[in-house]
Amino acid sequence: MSSKAVILVGGDTRGTRFRPLSLDVPKVLFPVAGKPILYHALVALAAVPSIKEVLLIGFYDDSVFKDYLKEASAEFPSFSIKYLREYRALGTAGGLYHFRDAILKGNPYRLFVIHADICSSFPLKEMLEFFDDKEAKAVILGTRVEPEVARNFGCLVSDPATKRVIHYVEKPETHISNLINAGVYLFDRSIFDVIRAARTAKAEEAVTAIYDFDDEDPSEILRLEQDILVRLAQTDGFYVYETRGFWRQIKTAGSAVPANALYLQKLFQTDFDAPGLAKPSATIIPPVYADKTAYIDPTAKVGPNVSIGPRARIGPGARVKEAILLEDTEIKHDACVLYSILARGVRVGAWARVEGSPIQADQHSTTLVKDGQRVQSVAILATDVTVGDEVRIQNSIVLPHKDLKSDVANEIIM
Ligand code: GTP
Numbered sequence: 001m002s003s004k005a006v007i008l009v010g011g012d013t014r015g016t017r018f019r020p021l022s023l024d025v026p027k028v029l030f031p032v033a034g035k036p037i038l039y040h041a042l043v044a045l046a047a048v049p050s051i052k053e054v055l056l057i058g059f060y061d062d063s064v065f066k067d068y069l070k071e072a073s074a075e076f077p078s079f080s081i082k083y084l085r086e087y088r089a090l091g092t093a094g095g096l097y098h099f100r101d102a103i104l105k106g107n108p109y110r111l112f113v114i115h116a117d118i119c120s121s122f123p124l125k126e127m128l129e130f131f132d133d134k135e136a137k138a139v140i141l142g143t144r145v146e147p148e149v150a151r152n153f154g155c156l157v158s159d160p161a162t163k164r165v166i167h168y169v170e171k172p173e174t175h176i177s178n179l180i181n182a183g184v185y186l187f188d189r190s191i192f193d194v195i196r197a198a199r200t201a202k203a204e205e206a207v208t209a210i211y212d213f214d215d216e217d218p219s220e221i222l223r224l225e226q227d228i229l230v231r232l233a234q235t236d237g238f239y240v241y242e243t244r245g246f247w248r249q250i251k252t253a254g255s256a257v258p259a260n261a262l263y264l265q266k267l268f269q270t271d272f273d274a275p276g277l278a279k280p281s282a283t284i285i286p287p288v289y290a291d292k293t294a295y296i297d298p299t300a301k302v303g304p305n306v307s308i309g310p311r312a313r314i315g316p317g318a319r320v321k322e323a324i325l326l327e328d329t330e331i332k333h334d335a336c337v338l339y340s341i342l343a344r345g346v347r348v349g350a351w352a353r354v355e356g357s358p359i360q361a362d363q364h365s366t367t368l369v370k371d372g373q374r375v376q377s378v379a380i381l382a383t384d385v386t387v388g389d390e391v392r393i394q395n396s397i398v399l400p401h402k403d404l405k406s407d408v409a410n411e412i413i414m
Helices: 037-046 063-075 091-098 100-104 124-134 147-152 191-208 224-232 253-270
Strands: 003-010 051-058 080-085 111-115 118-120 138-144 154-158 165-170 179-187 238-242 247-249 288-290 306-308 319-325 336-342 353-355 367-370 373-376 379-381 392-394
Touching: 003 037, 003 091, 037 051, 037 063, 037 111, 037 118, 037 253, 051 091, 063 080, 091 100, 091 191, 091 224, 100 191, 118 179, 118 253, 124 138, 124 179, 124 238, 138 154, 154 238, 165 224, 165 238, 179 224, 191 224, 247 253, 253 288, 253 306, 253 319, 253 336, 353 379, 379 392
Parallel strands: 003 051, 003 111, 051 080, 138 238, 288 306, 306 319, 319 336, 336 353, 336 379, 353 392
Antiparallel strands: 111 179, 118 247, 138 179, 154 165, 154 179, 367 373
């Protein structure tokens, strides 16, 4: 029996917190641990033999995924992969409903739905087994977070013995649980009945509400979280599979740094010799991923948790740790880059320092309070930024093409 997967990739009006890194490339194609964010979900799907088709649903222009789809089709021969474009943002469940015929074609036995903007160990096989064990209709992946941050997520209350979900609230005002929605679902086809019922209820509400008739049909826009999961929690058959594997969201640009660390550590632990992983040495502290065209001077010290893109150059005596360096970046001799992201073509001068602040891989916030001010934990230099010799950049975001000749701390440079 075959199954399918849908990955919700959003569109250019979503993922705005990922700017300035999403100005050049859609968030889901941004490289983390040397590969597009999307790739890590595809690897997990490829490990489930029953999955024969993966559908990316979003509202980006078709051209955005053209090249990557070709690459992914060659890399993941066990399933076919297609992009389906919503004519406008239909919400996380609206797109599923709109493309229901394409999704249900071939009568798939199970449907995974995955938010593209997460970094996870993706325990998909375990979710399938759990689904069968429980004779469920829907299973959601849940993860525990610190109680202080739980209110920023969708919160689940479940029966501790059976794991049946009995209550779901998206971003509640008060604390209800620290078990949260991790953005991976497994459904049987009855999910479309639930979406249809939610749509009808929304359409009825819209008839009684006063709205501008020039507006498009408001019942078309459906959110899995608010419109569907809340309903599912009132039925039997909705269960939570709680993961103890790693998980975090990739919302802000800075969150790519801890996601990079998590995926690199996983790769290093599971396949020490994986292509692209630099061999540990006195100056390479693993895990470090380096494209084969990158150059690291033997006297530079690099790692842990560093990804280095094509044609990047790290000069003599430089120090790089907890960082993502994209293609064509250059770090001159004796410069230091810590807790930072350097986008394409960034140049860092000799003896310069670009630094964010230490951030735990499982910490969900990417800001911190410094001198009474909320600042970015990660320093982000967008495309083609140049940092002069001996200049120091701390906890700042710098927009494309800036030429920085003096020190900057805790700022956004437009
Ligand atoms: P918040 O996290 O609530 O601020 O909103 P968000 O839009 O950043 O993320 P949300 O958790 O709602 O989205 C989960 C995933 O679905 C992300 O990968 C989004 O890119 C994607 N997504 C959000 N809205 C849409 C939509 O209208 N259509 C499609 N196809 N995907 C969407």
